[in-house]
Amino acid sequence: MTASPKTVPPSVPPALDQPVGTLSLRAIAMPADTNPYGDIFGGWLMAQMDLAGGTRARQLAGCRVATVAVTGFTFHKPVYVGDEVSCYTALTRIGRTSLTIDVQAWVRRHTSAAVEKVTEGLFVFVAVDLEGRPHPLDLKDVPLDLPASGA
Ligand SMILES: CC(C)(COP(=O)(O)OP(=O)(O)OC[C@H]1O[C@@H](n2cnc3c(N)ncnc32)[C@H](O)[C@@H]1OP(=O)(O)O)[C@@H](O)C(=O)NCCC(=O)NCCS
Numbered sequence: 001m002t003a004s005p006k007t008v009p010p011s012v013p014p015a016l017d018q019p020v021g022t023l024s025l026r027a028i029a030m031p032a033d034t035n036p037y038g039d040i041f042g043g044w045l046m047a048q049m050d051l052a053g054g055t056r057a058r059q060l061a062g063c064r065v066a067t068v069a070v071t072g073f074t075f076h077k078p079v080y081v082g083d084e085v086s087c088y089t090a091l092t093r094i095g096r097t098s099l100t101i102d103v104q105a106w107v108r109r110h111t112s113a114a115v116e117k118v119t120e121g122l123f124v125f126v127a128v129d130l131e132g133r134p135h136p137l138d139l140k141d142v143p144l145d146l147p148a149s150g151a
Contacts, residue, residue, distance in 0.1 A: 017117070019106050021090030021145050025052035029083045029107075040079035045119055046070075049103040052087030057099045057125035060091065061137055065125040068098065073121035082110030085118075090145035097134040098126050102146055 025048055033044040050067055057065040079085060086106050093100035105119040127135040 019086065019088040019104060019115075019117070021088040021102065021104065022056060023086055024056045024089040024103075025087040027085050029079050029081055029085055031081050034081060038081075040081065040083070042075055045075075045079060045085070045105055046073070046121075048085060049087050049105055049119065049121060050123065053089055053101040053103045053123040054125060056089040056091070056101055057123075057127075060099060060139065060142060061125070061127040061135075063135060064128050064130070065099070066128050066132065067123060068126045069124040071122045071124075073119070075119050077107075077116060077118045079105075079107055079118050080110065083107040084110075086115075091142070092122070092144060092146045093148045094137060094139050094142065094144070097136055098124050099137070099139075100124050100148070 027048055029040045029044075033040050035041040050070075054065060054067060084107060086108070088104045088106065090102040090104075091099060092102050101123050103121055103123055104117055106115050106117050108115050127137050129135045
């Protein structure tokens with residue numbers, strides 16, 4: 001009897017559904033952050049993401065920054081009290097005075113070790129001087145984390 005050929009084990013697919021970018025903020029969703037239905041209020045989540053993108057933009061720009069626009073904001077899944085929220089930032093575009101940063105919010109559920117993406121959006125920050133006027137960036141050698149999405 002001839003030995004049956006060995007089957008090739010299925011290759012492990014690349015981890016596509018993982019956070020992209022730099023961890024820029026982590027917070028626990030608290031009861032004070034809920035909407036009238038008991039889930040976490042979307043505005044609280046947007047504020048965390050703005051803070052995450054803003055702190056990353058400030059680090060890159062080396063000066064004060066202001067949020068000028070947010071596009072492509074999507075709430076994929078609800079966030080619940082006790083969830084650990086982690087905001088990841090990825091630089092996608094460097095302009096004359098502006099930085100575009102893709103911000104993703106992921107949660108580790110209070111009840112489970114699994115992580116899942118709940119929200120993402122594209123934030124544009126402008127480097128400003130002390131009077132709040134746009135200020136040219138000098139970031140020639142800074143690489144992008146992700147290609148520009150065109151948004
Ligand atoms: C940010 C601010 C200083 C920019 O002033 P402005 O007169 O619009 O400046 P400009 O027209 O020169 O634009 C500056 C940059 O922002 C970009 N920008 C302006 N409006 C934009 C929009 N709606 N979407 C995307 N980018 C925008 C411009 O393309 C430009 O980028 P670049 O220099 O890289 O090419 C001004 O709009 C402001 O003070 N806004 C309020 C900011 C704020 O209060 N944010 C909330 C709290 S942080």
